[in-house]
Amino acid sequence: MISVEEQLKSMKQQMIAKGYKSTVQREATMRVLLEHERDHMSAEDVYMRVKERFPEIGLATVYRTLELLTELHLVEKMNFGDGVSRFDLRSKDREHMHHHMICSICGEVEEIQDDWLIELEQRVKREYGFNVSDHRLDFIGTFSSCKHGECRKHCETAS
Amino acid sequence: MISVEEQLKSMKQQMIAKGYKSTVQREATMRVLLEHERDHMSAEDVYMRVKERFPEIGLATVYRTLELLTELHLVEKMNFGDGVSRFDLRSKDREHMHHHMICSICGEVEEIQDDWLIELEQRVKREYGFNVSDHRLDFIGTFSSCKHGECRKHCETAS
């Protein structure tokens, strides 16, 4: 477990190392991401959260920051088919090693904190000559009686 | 291997069985999908192809038809993160039993005609109590020296 401040520092360093500038807006955005590590926030969500503490920030800046962080592989851009991109931090200890379970009733997303695809990636390489650099694995379905954690409260109000 | 006409007939029947009408526009759209079974076309792509033979058709109709077919599980709506939804037929013999390899250089998509997730779906059920009804598995990467089939022509012109 690395502290928020340490992670922030490391992210800033990576940014500067690649020739980008470290700005207060970018720091504010990264801070929000650090505090919502696996919330799958949309750009608009991030924008609203950043705005609470930095009201002058513009939406376009948040979009550009998220784009930059994605480029630096510091955040992961996802797409659950609801028309908006979603963003999560990609911290050292869980680098694209997670999958998603998406509730088809309420849209709630939960993570599987594991990499179940190591074997399959080798198989892809072997059988198709395809070198995998990343993957995306989402399961769509429902939790048993929709009573699992976060999902519950949404599903109950949904139907 | 079922003929295009037979598949079309079956699709129309399913449509009517659910109380929807069979129209020439819908038929034209389905015909295009049947002839491009695994091309991952965007709504715009489908629209242009349908328009060649049915110039009066409107874009909204194509969108509505694709939406309807998705609802009937006759087509699969996909999302490769490039801002557009893509649609493929979901014929009997390959019902959501395929995965994707997406070239990170040119964006070309190839399919793996197999279901590699049967075991993992059981594991999800067992370990998380999540009942999987569908899944999405995409690998992002490159083909060895980018010389594999379709990918080649795009990659060469890309860089």
Next chain:
DNA sequence: TTATTAAATTATAATCATTCTAATTAAACG
């Protein structure tokens, strides 16, 4: 510290995919 320079931000407009609306047309079914 201050000046310089290039990059970043802001506010706003533009764009692109997708959906909605109102009027018109066409399927289905008796």
Next chain:
DNA sequence: CGTTTAATTAGAATGATTATAATTTAATAA
């Protein structure tokens, strides 16, 4: 064939995202 109801059309509206031009700021060196 007429009725009913859904589907289509054309065009406007929406919502997410990106581009633009003017202004500000961070990094760097004098």
